[in-house]
Amino acid sequence: MKVYGSVVDSETRCTHYYSEKDIIAIKFKCCNRYYPCYKCHEEHADHNIERWPRQQFDDFAILCGSCHTELTIHQYMDTANCPHCQASFNEGCSAHYPIYFDTSFEK
Numbered sequence: 043m044k045v046y047g048s049v050v051d052s053e054t055r056c057t058h059y060y061s062e063k064d065i066i067a068i069k070f071k072c073c074n075r076y077y078p079c080y081k082c083h084e085e086h087a088d089h090n091i092e093r094w095p096r097q098q099f100d101d102f103a104i105l106c107g108s109c110h111t112e113l114t115i116h117q118y119m120d121t122a123n124c125p126h127c128q129a130s131f132n133e134g135c136s137a138h139y140p141i142y143f144d145t146s147f148e149k
Contacts, residue, residue, distance in 0.1 A: 043067075043105055043112070046075050047082025054078050054107030063132035065107035066118070068142050071098075076105050080141045094143045115143060 045067045048057040054067040056078035067076040070083055072092035077083045083091055094103060099115040106113060108129035119139070123130050139145050 043076060043110060045078060045105065047077040047079070047086050049078060049082075052107070054105065056082050058082065059132070061132060063130050064135075065129055066131055066135070067105040067107060069103040069105070070142075071095075071103075080138060091141065093141070096144050099143070119143075 053065045058081040069076050071094045102112040104113040104118040106124040109127035111126040
């Protein structure tokens with residue numbers, strides 16, 4: 043799986059986020075390309091970010107940088123570790139969910 047952006051290693055870390063736990067890439071809805079983070083998308087893509095709608099949270103859109111398994115958005119949001127290789131994900135990434143995913147609650 044190709045990961046675009048300012049990638050610094052084979053586990054999808056980038057120049058913006060490169061801690062031990064920064065090992066996921068996100069497939070952006072707008073271009074169907076994996077980037078390590080929204081900053082990489084902003085720097086390398088020629089369009090605005092389109093968020094994943096709630097109805098598509100069962101789509102595969104997360105790449106574990108450790109084992110390179112694709113996860114659904116629900117799988118990713120419901121765990122702190124890769125369900126396949128048990129690698130730990132950065133819990134701080136949840137602060138960025140509204141950038142990638144429509145997290146508004148339906149009324």
